[in-house]
Amino acid sequence: PVFLALSDLEDAGLLTEGSLAQYRASLLVPDNQDPRDVARHLQERIGELDEDYARLSVRTAREEAEALAEGFQALSRFLGLSAFIALLLGGVGVAGAIQLYVEERLPGIAVLRCLGARQGMIFRSYLLQAGMLGAGGALLGVGLGVALQWGLPALLASVLPFRFEPGFRPASMLLGLTVGVGVTVLFALFPLLRVREVPPLAALRIDVEDASGRSRSARVLVGAALGIGVLLLATFQTGGIREGAALTGGLALVLLVLRGIAALLMRGVRGALIDSFPFAFRQGISGLFRPGNQTAVMLTALGFGAFLISSLFVVSTGLRDWLSVELSEDTPALFLFDVQSDQQAGVEALLARFGASSELLPVVPARLESIEGVGVEELERQGEIPGWTLRRVYRNTWSSELQSGDRITAGEWWDAERPDGTVGTDTTSPVDPVRISLEVDLARQLRVGLGSRVVWDVQGRSVESVITSLREVDWTRFQPNFFAVFEPGSLEGAPASWIGLAPLVEEEARISLQQELVREFPNVSFLDLSTIRETVLRVSGQVTRLLGAMAMVAVGGGFLVVAATLLSGRFRRRRESAILRTLGSSGRTLRVILVVEYLALGGLGGAAGVGLGAVGGAAVLRFAFDLPAAVPVLPLVGIWAVLVFLTLVVGWTSGGPVIRSTPRAVLGSAEG
Template sequence: MHGTVKPTPAPPSGASGIALAFRLAWRDLRGGLRGFGVFIACLALGVMTIAAVASASRGLTEGLSREGRRILGGDAAFSLIHREATPDEIAFLAGRGSISTIATMRGMANAGDKGAALVEIKAVDAGYPGIGDLVTDPQSPIAELLGARDGVFGAVADPVLLGRLDLKPGDVILVGSARIQLRANLVSEPDKIAAGVGFGPRLLISQEALRATGLLQPGSLVRWTYRVALPAQAAGDDALDALIADAGTQTRDAGWEIRSRANANPGFQRNLERFTQFLTLVGLTALLVGGVGVANAVRRFVEAKKLDFATMKAVGATGGRVVAIHLTEVMLVAALGTGIGLVLGAAAPFALGAALKTVLPVPFEPTLAPGELGVAALYGLLTALVFAILPLGRAHDVPVSALFRDQIEPDARRPRAIYLIICLLALAGLVGVALAFAYDRRIALIYIGVMTGIFLLLRGVSSGLMALARKLPRPKNPSLRMALANSYRPGALTPSLVLSLGLGVALLSALAFIDTSLTRQLTQALPQAAPSFFFLDIPNADSARFDAVLHEERPGAALNRVPMMRGRIVSVNGVRAEDIKASEQSAWVLDGDRGITYADTIPEGSKVAEGAWWPADYRGEPLVSFDAQNAAGIGLKIGDRLTVNVLGRNITARVANLRAVEWRSLGINFVMLFSPNTFAGAPHTNLATITAAPNGAGGTDAALLRRLAVEFPSVTAVRVKDALEAISTIVGQLATAIRGASGLAIAASLLVLGGALAAGQRARLYDAMILKTLGATRRFILSSYALEYAAIGLVSALFGVVAGALAGWGVVTQVMKIEFVSDPTGALLAATAAVGVTVLFGLTGTLKILSKAPASHLRNL
């Protein structure tokens, strides 16, 4: 009797095949997410970081944009250095809207026997602040706070000044020749951000008080800012653009520095974009590190599903169908992890805004940013696909029999080409997203290259370690012999542990080297070689007497004094400064005004790198010497023509030479240094430094400052120690933020480490139960595993220290341009901790296994 054999139905294809894969994947997931904890956590952590950073940056950017008028004090601001605007210039601005004026400069607050301190003076008119609110304690009208009473002008002071000089509201100080009464504490000023960072506390006075101080001398370093508020009926963007364009043509030689409400603080915006990119790259690092955890989790998932794979293939499912179903399942889990990260990342700016509302110095508008969240989601899903497709693809061609015996003899065949292509396409998509949304594509490319190199190197380290372990002679000690065999056997943990540990230690080590170099530079190297004081606004007529007083107060000290003015680069070879494509490191030279000087001879701390210095009696066309590094950054060469606006005049000079400048000495040096004939007869003040004698002869700093404040009230003294402390505070805050953000990547490394060890627990369970059945003691098993983890951890940590040192060297010397300090203490501590954590995590899981009888486990193997 012959039976009829029914043909095997063709597997569904197209839309029905996708629907079937989704339905089966969803049905399988209904059984729970056991084994996917590290997978979800790794993706959520990386996506959360990227989403939070991007959303917070968007909030800050939108806050700056919305509050641009308040920050600027108007729709546009026109700034001049050294001089006030002429009547014609004021008439031009007044014809476009209402004007308010602010003058800013540094000065000395003299409190008599209580000492003197540097202050950032802000002199305002009667209409201040115009837009926004000035908050003082006690709160009073601006006219009462700053008005004159019996010849004494009023002031609002930063509480820091009162604390520094032991003052209280109502006390009177001297600023220049004017008596100033401190009538209130300054709580907040609406346009604080536009002024930038200062070295001294704020002192808010009237412009009448500023003129009474006598500080406004020819060449004084004072900035006059004219803020224009457009009429309500003509306050659109077109009117604002027309005002700025007309200012560039009708007042061509004015030397304005112009800002609009759209870019109230360009420097802050650029720094925000750079820092956002850095934090995004940190988040991407956390995601890529977490990708190793994704791969571990998927391998563990594949291992747990071997019987399912075999069963499906045995009943007729194709390898492609098996992979499609389980890839769908993995990507659904990836979507869950990504979704969790998006929710946390979207909520982070709102939590930040609520927690730091009274602390943040900038307007912050928390907002949902769909575009930024979409980019973060792309990062997460592409990372999951890159790291999941190859472990899953391996199951395509493995025969049913191999799936059943894979626990004993893992199949070593590679995934099909299609899965390699999918992985490469996903990787290309990840790189494309990173480049497309990078603030600086060059930095993004460097980052991608570095991360690729580190991954390849770590892979090479793990392969080399396994190859070396195979060739080493077998130790007589059984624990050592087993530890050595475990490090290279099929399914060994070596690749996963080397990747997770190596990346984590490299990141920690790089941070440690950078932090050590910064700290050493700020606290040790600079103060030993730096001057004690900088003195600004020394009148030419009093310069000889000023020198005599300093030599009397500081016998044997080295005094260096040079003429100083401020100027703004207008054009290079006829190309406007705004149109020059400068490098990131040199863009600041073209932004705003710069200190300039002239000299007969090459200043100390610099040397001619290219070209020739002018003769001492030179009388020809104006010449300029430019810092070589920044000249390269803006494309400036010997013979080029440089136009600079000084005191309202455009002066064109030919580049005669380029100098190599040693900026770290903190001596007097300038980016631009002109031949003396360029500014013959121009009004200017002097800048001086004094470096204490080795024996430290002379009185106290407080006594010196008191005498100078009395005899030279227009001179501003900046103590280098105070300036360094201010810089150190800013750098410290930045370093804290970097450590906090990098901590996320380190947390990802720990998750990956835990996931790698968890992924190997099934194999360890099998080994441990067999060993216990054969009579192995708990001590023998634990010591074998501890030696294995310690050896792998030690090699990974050493590689991480070396890689971190190289990365730290690159950042310190090439980006920060400071001396690299090769102190490995912090890096070695990180490496030691990493090895300890590896052994602890590994043995914790093993102890759980060994705590139960072998029979209960062997029945389920």
């Protein structure tokens, strides 16, 4: 672009009769006035002027910013989804950690019951401990987040497509602290109910029956509180109660499905056991449905963690694929316009000589004259159709083929016969009215559909048309796009200019081509898209790398949460292993039993969670982001393999304390 002072522009003689120019004025509104009210008043005054001022429009700075922000809505929704999933993963981790904490202190809790401590007092004391742990963790997280504001911009300067200004934001810090403590307390409630269920007799017998059957009302209340808390979090992150309710309902459905799958898997595994299998294998599989092992709970928790990881990965992959830009040999490098009809063949031949062959498209400017017999002035007075659609100059074209990237949503293309039996692509003298294909969103704005009659003012000549198809146009593609496409032969007599995109060629050839264009066709204008293309590639790469890094951090944290969930059930299995060792089992046999049991947990629970995550992620892509619901199968198999490996590691390490200690020491610690 070339920048000139307004006075220099006038002296240059560029603003003469026939010049096309646009003017913009920026207004500073006083602080005591609302810019929206001022804009509305100005627009009303413009409407009172004559039609020479009809094309004037007024927009506020906020409207401009909102229009710019529309392109970042997908990224904003992904950030909200990532934050919500991170909170849920953190909540699952908190629940696992509190359960482990309570399991270690059950004997001490039983002693307190023997000494007269009430259930409520013990529950409140442990809830207070959980809240204090949550506050400490939240403070640490807030401090780390503030520190990262100064460290990350320097590390990610080559990745971030914008400049990041760090600073203290007390409101955000307080919000993070509140959410951290709230999530900790909410997800700690369920495992802390175990504290209320410990009877005094557990001080003498660790396997005494608890009072879980008598605390059903407490579990219902805790479940309701947890559901309301998750709903509030989802609403806050998604920005709407409807979206938050849908997300919360989907998560509840996933939990129910996982619980049902866990019950079916346990029943199926029990029926699949064969006596001829090795002892260690049978013992490990039997551990899945042994009473008191809480296998269904662990399978559900493990599957839920796998679901969150997989769904986030699917969404991030879909967004990165959408944002990524891949160039091929056919990628446009030059945009040509203002080619006259008698120059079309010569320009196409010149492009072919340089290996950049391109078929030029005609452009015929036209205005709307009437719709269904009603003139545009009357339609504008009625106010039911947006004024810009009635006043604008449309740049239409004719074509025998549907453009790549366009999709027919209603009606049919020109290969169908006309009422007189002729075919649109076989004649240059179509009968009136001519057939057109209209862009679907414009048709919705104009309140027209298939069969509607539209009259166009084509440079003083009225052309009647009938809509025979509606198209969905991909406006993001590097190609000429049109609101209205006429059938061949309908506009070929009208004055037209031609435009086209030349595919990518070598830099030297591209420069030579531009020189030849200037010499042979000086009136033809062209735009070198190579710089724009490089900028798009750079920004796209930066954004996709940033999304990938964020997704990997969340996925890595999810794996840690899953590992903590698996560790929460190791105490009961240690006691069972000590009993088996007392009965003569070797250390190798104990390790094999634990590995088989945890392998079954990880394989079955991980497969269920990853499968549901693939479905959930695809649904989010389709309905929340309006993107193709593509599922990356191989990476999801990799996630499942990592989950299985984690369970193997936990199963292998769980046998260490039993093998290194005597059975008496393990059983004594369990009862003491």
